[in-house]
Amino acid sequence: MTTSKQTTSTGEQEQNKQETRQILNGFSRKRLSLIPILQKVQGKLGYLPREAMTEIAEYLNIPAIDVYGVVTFYNQFRLNPPGRHSIRVCLGTACHMKGGYITLDAWKRRLGINPRETTADREFDLDTVACVGCCTMAPVTVVDEKPEGKVEPTRVDGIMLAFEQEREAKDKEKSESD
Amino acid sequence: MKAIERTAVAAAFDKIAERAESHWRELWNNRPVIMVGAATCGRAAGALDVLQAFRDEVKKRNLDCPVIEVGCMGHCYAEPLVIISKPGYPPICYGYVNPVIAERLVKEFILGDNPCPEFVIGALEANDLLPSFDDFPRAQHEQKIILKNCGHIDPTEIEHYIAGGGYAALAKALAMKPEDVVEEVRRSGLRGRGGAGFPAGHKWQYCREARGRPKYIICNADEGDPGAFMDRSILESDPHSVIEGMIIAGYAIGARYGYIYVRAEYPLAVEHVRIALDQAKKLNLLGNHVLGSNFNFDISLFQGSGAFVCGEETALIASLEGKAGLPHHRPPYPTAHGLHGKPTVVNNVKTLAYVRHIISQGADWFTGIGTDESPGTVVFALAGKIVNTGLVEVPMGTTLRQIIFEVGSGIPKGKRFKAVQIGGPSGGCLPESALDLPVDFDSLQGAGAMMGSGGMVVLDEDDCMVEIARYFLEFTQRESCGKCTFCRLGTRQMLEVLTDFTQGKGTMEDIDSLERLAGDVKAGSLCGLGQTAPNPILTTLRYFRDEYEAHIELGRCPALMCLHLIAYYILPDKCERSCDACIGSCTVEAISPNKKRIKVIDQEKCVKCGTCLTACPPQYDAIVKLSPPSEVPAK
Numbered sequence: 102m103t104t105s106k107q108t109t110s111t112g113e114q115e116q117n118k119q120e121t122r123q124i125l126n127g128f129s130r131k132r133l134s135l136i137p138i139l140q141k142v143q144g145k146l147g148y149l150p151r152e153a154m155t156e157i158a159e160y161l162n163i164p165a166i167d168v169y170g171v172v173t174f175y176n177q178f179r180l181n182p183p184g185r186h187s188i189r190v191c192l193g194t195a196c197h198m199k200g201g202y203i204t205l206d207a208w209k210r211r212l213g214i215n216p217r218e219t220t221a222d223r224e225f226d227l228d229t230v231a232c233v234g235c236c237t238m239a240p241v242t243v244v245d246e247k248p249e250g251k252v253e254p255t256r257v258d259g260i261m262l263a264f265e266q267e268r269e270a271k272d273k274e275k276s277e278s279d
Numbered sequence: 280m281k282a283i284e285r286t287a288v289a290a291a292f293d294k295i296a297e298r299a300e301s302h303w304r305e306l307w308n309n310r311p312v313i314m315v316g317a318a319t320c321g322r323a324a325g326a327l328d329v330l331q332a333f334r335d336e337v338k339k340r341n342l343d344c345p346v347i348e349v350g351c352m353g354h355c356y357a358e359p360l361v362i363i364s365k366p367g368y369p370p371i372c373y374g375y376v377n378p379v380i381a382e383r384l385v386k387e388f389i390l391g392d393n394p395c396p397e398f399v400i401g402a403l404e405a406n407d408l409l410p411s412f413d414d415f416p417r418a419q420h421e422q423k424i425i426l427k428n429c430g431h432i433d434p435t436e437i438e439h440y441i442a443g444g445g446y447a448a449l450a451k452a453l454a455m456k457p458e459d460v461v462e463e464v465r466r467s468g469l470r471g472r473g474g475a476g477f478p479a480g481h482k483w484q485y486c487r488e489a490r491g492r493p494k495y496i497i498c499n500a501d502e503g504d505p506g507a508f509m510d511r512s513i514l515e516s517d518p519h520s521v522i523e524g525m526i527i528a529g530y531a532i533g534a535r536y537g538y539i540y541v542r543a544e545y546p547l548a549v550e551h552v553r554i555a556l557d558q559a560k561k562l563n564l565l566g567n568h569v570l571g572s573n574f575n576f577d578i579s580l581f582q583g584s585g586a587f588v589c590g591e592e593t594a595l596i597a598s599l600e601g602k603a604g605l606p607h608h609r610p611p612y613p614t615a616h617g618l619h620g621k622p623t624v625v626n627n628v629k630t631l632a633y634v635r636h637i638i639s640q641g642a643d644w645f646t647g648i649g650t651d652e653s654p655g656t657v658v659f660a661l662a663g664k665i666v667n668t669g670l671v672e673v674p675m676g677t678t679l680r681q682i683i684f685e686v687g688s689g690i691p692k693g694k695r696f697k698a699v700q701i702g703g704p705s706g707g708c709l710p711e712s713a714l715d716l717p718v719d720f721d722s723l724q725g726a727g728a729m730m731g732s733g734g735m736v737v738l739d740e741d742d743c744m745v746e747i748a749r750y751f752l753e754f755t756q757r758e759s760c761g762k763c764t765f766c767r768l769g770t771r772q773m774l775e776v777l778t779d780f781t782q783g784k785g786t787m788e789d790i791d792s793l794e795r796l797a798g799d800v801k802a803g804s805l806c807g808l809g810q811t812a813p814n815p816i817l818t819t820l821r822y823f824r825d826e827y828e829a830h831i832e833l834g835r836c837p838a839l840m841c842l843h844l845i846a847y848y849i850l851p852d853k854c855e856r857s858c859d860a861c862i863g864s865c866t867v868e869a870i871s872p873n874k875k876r877i878k879v880i881d882q883e884k885c886v887k888c889g890t891c892l893t894a895c896p897p898q899y900d901a902i903v904k905l906s907p908p909s910e911v912p913a914k
Contacts, residue, residue: 131601132600132601132602133599133600133601134601135601135602136581136582136584136598136601137581137582139584140543140582140584170603171601171602171603174586174603174604174760175584175585175586175603175604176584176585176586177543177584177585178584192505193505193506194505194506194662194663194700194703194734194736194747194750194751195505195506195662195663195736196505197505197750198663198664198736198738198742198747199663200889203887203888203889206886206888207866207888210866210867210886230544230585231503231505231544231585231587231754231758232503232504232505232506232507232508232544233319233544233545234319234320234502234507234508234511234512234544234545235319235320235323235508236506236507236508236660236662236663236668236736237320237355237356237358237662237668237669238320238323238324238355238358239662239663241323246546247322248319248322248323249323250323250324253888253890253893254866254888254890255864255866255890257866258866
């Protein structure tokens with residue numbers, strides 16, 4: 102797992118801590134709660150920063166390394182902040198046989214990053230997923246929670262273009278309102 | 280249980296059933312009903328847009344026509360699917376629907392009298408207007424038991440489920456002695472659908488007899504096999520059938536709590552299960568004094584976090600306890616020493632979905648289906664190079680050939696069948712010669728594969744068997760939890776050898792050491808992940824050794840799939856001067872015209888994505904794949 106160097110400011114860290122504490126209040130202090138807590142915190146913050154993990158360890162009264170161990174064991178948890186848009190390429194059997202690996206190459210080329218990384222402008226993050234169960238639509242890419250079927254390299258360009266247009270439209274709106 | 284209580288249960292259930300039925304009748308109150316299949320596969324194909332289009336259209340025209348969201352009908356190849364039931368017509372299933380077609384269907388069929396046969400897949404009942412599903416060749420083989428409701432009821436409405444006979448089995452079971460319920464399931468011969476095929480009744484009995492309180496029942500919905508989506512479909516389309524099975528199981532073994540462990544990659548399944556649990560609680564089908572009996576039972580939902588090994592029962596339990604999902608040695612089995620050290624039954628989604636049918640229709644009915652050793656039906660997720668991708672349910676003992684060529688309608692684009700990958704990363708690739716094997720838990724073992732949980736990926740002549748073995752090893756290597764040395768390091772070594780093969784490196788001796796290592800990893804691993812990880816290698820070596828040899832000795836990939844061993848080439852005498860389709864399609868600008876305006880690929884720049892091959896107009900058909908790459912003529 103690649104951990105990007107933490108560039109969060111102390112203010113951001115403090116805020117992360119606050120939000121983690123708020124979430125913790127809703128859970129019992131049993132070890133059983135660890136994974137649901139981690140899921141909820143990641144749902145809120147987008148990732149699991151160090152300060153959140155130490156807060157959780159204190160709350161459950163377990164060593165911080167146990168929390169870190171669980172976080173790094175499961176594929177779902179991430180240690181670096183996500184991008185505004187998430188791109189997850191399915192590499193299940195059906196997707197692989199229909200060229201999912203070529204689609205992944207296309208995403209890597211377009212975004213200039215490897216799986217489990219985020220672009221420098223924090224616009225996109227790229228990841229792979231074992232199987233989303235839409236094997237009949239292979240090759241699948243999940244774009245912001247929406248599974249897109251039959252994503253081949255040209256479709257990758259198409260999706261990127263749609264994002265670009267969306268951003269341009271937003272910029273235009275913004276400059277007009279200014 | 281006392282007689283008074285028994286009648287109390289029956290009375291409580293009758294009240295619920297009555298209300299559900301009147302709700303259901305109200306829905307069909309002599310008016311058209313539109314059902315849109317919106318499970319994950321449908322959504323990937325745009326079902327939500329279709330749903331919106333129907334709703335907008337119906338609202339705009341102010342029609343009395345409910346538009347409801349249903350689950351997956353199994354015909355995933357034709358998603359998005361819509362069923363329209365209009366009085367006077369049989370229910371009709373439409374395929375490949377988009378918002379434009381949706382608008383037309385409302386205008387011409389709901390308002391008019393034209394059922395738009397050009398979009399019809401089939402009618403659900405025999406009639407003299409349109410072909411029905413019963414006329415399809417697949418209907419001879421299909422027998423839907425646990426998929427029966429899928430795609431025909433709204434999974435977020437408990438009334439739909441109850442109106443179709445749901446929870447009647449629970450009421451019946453609560454009137455039986457718990458040990459009789461166990462006995463009924465044991466007599467039915469129901470075997471665990473998670474892959475191993477252990478008799479469910481025995482498992483229940485061990486847990487019932489085990490000492491320790493409270494007891495637990497866990498539904499294993501951590502469907503991690505890439506290429507399998509049966510459990511997802513059932514949980515999304517008919518969650519109550521699994522919940523009912525769990526409550527009955529809980530009653531039978533004397534459990535107090537149940538957990539449903541769902542993969543986090545299945546957000547829609549999670550949502551539907553959550554809704555279903557809330558509804559069941561409201562009707563007192565869960566909680567204290569279930570249906571007024573003395574039985575208390577609660578179910579919680581737990582989301583897995585993406586670890587394949589957690590499909591193994593001891594790893595799953597560790598994960599539930601908030602730890603990393605490492606499996607541990609069995610015995611002691613979870614039935615004696617499971618969650619929090621208490622007796623626990625772990626059953627697969629499909630196993631639990633069968634329970635209600637066995638209780639309502641009896642063990643003898645169930646043993647009458649399928650084979651002697653493996654009674655009942657089996658659900659397969661068909662994917663890969665097959666015409667009718669989707670979910671099928673057939674009796675055990677149906678042959679692979681019938682499933683692939685009759686139910687699945689064979690291989691698309693006139694290609695040749697090469698192999699069927701069955702059982703995911705634990706299974707193997709079976710060649711044409713094995714196609715007449717009847718499918719049950721035991722028959723495939725001899726051929727080197729296993730039935731697994733139900734993923735079936737069909738491969739054609741364009742698929743490289745070395746590459747598929749490498750793909751599965753890459754998966755198991757990544758998902759190995761790291762506890763056993765042989766699995767942790769062995770899978771890595773095997774992956775490296777296979778990667779070398781797909782790049783044209785390696786020697787013939789490497790094949791022997793690969794086989795030896797495969798045997799060692801099987802013997803030296805604790806859980807099913809490591810024990811079965813070498814299966815894809817062993818079966819491909821057994822049936823497709825010539826492909827390995829071509830890779831190693833000739834540097835050639837016979838299926839033209841391994842990227843290192845192929846090159847794209849434009850045949851100069853076929854390329855048309857006035858056409859630039861490939862130039863525009865190339866994602867890396869590697870194609871340019873030469874002086875004669877014949878297009879040439881810059882092999883240094885080419886990333887072998889294959890887009891140009893698709894773009895080249897069929898009348899020219901000028902682009903070919905060559906292997907080994909040295910076949911490309913020098914300039």
